[in-house]
Amino acid sequence: MNRRLWLALPLLLFAAFVFAVGWRLSSPPDPTVRSRMVGRPIPAFAAAPALAGRPGLASTDLGQGGPRLLNIFASWCVPCIAEAPALLELKRRGVPIDAIAIRDTSEDIADFLRDHGDPFERIGADPVGETQMALGSSGVPETFIVDGRGVIRYQHIGPLLPRDVGTMVAEWEKAR
Numbered sequence: 001m002n003r004r005l006w007l008a009l010p011l012l013l014f015a016a017f018v019f020a021v022g023w024r025l026s027s028p029p030d031p032t033v034r035s036r037m038v039g040r041p042i043p044a045f046a047a048a049p050a051l052a053g054r055p056g057l058a059s060t061d062l063g064q065g066g067p068r069l070l071n072i073f074a075s076w077c078v079p080c081i082a083e084a085p086a087l088l089e090l091k092r093r094g095v096p097i098d099a100i101a102i103r104d105t106s107e108d109i110a111d112f113l114r115d116h117g118d119p120f121e122r123i124g125a126d127p128v129g130e131t132q133m134a135l136g137s138s139g140v141p142e143t144f145i146v147d148g149r150g151v152i153r154y155q156h157i158g159p160l161l162p163r164d165v166g167t168m169v170a171e172w173e174k175a176r
Helices: 001-024 080-093 108-117 130-134 161-175
Strands: 070-072 097-102 123-126 143-145 150-159
Touching: 070 080, 070 130, 080 097, 080 108, 080 123, 097 130, 123 130, 143 161, 150 161
Parallel strands: 070 097, 097 123
Antiparallel strands: 070 143, 143 150
């Protein structure tokens, strides 16, 4: 009996290995880096206007009454182009949206908004990504919902797509 067990041991180890590989392939780990700021007050910042004639954005603008979306974007970001229609739809539905432009120039931002639409009320410039890091944002685009008390209530990582509009409206309503 012991000899049979020793002979079957390689087969059992191989079967366990195949099971472990199959299990990990069927449920890969989530590589998304979530912000630790969700549920916490928005960090203090004051971003200068990204465009002449438009207001910049400060953390104090986000805790004044109702919830707002805060979109982190850049003109050089291809997925930001993909999310532009969803942001315009959110604006059309009455969701106020502010933005922080990451490592960008005023000229490139103006071109981007002219080509893809402008859903933003305020756009702050973040030339070195300092505000982005304070928010716990790991890339562009990302969108946060900040409630009327200045607490970050929701984070969406990646481009907002038409299928995400309903979720964003629901999360915005929850933050009211």
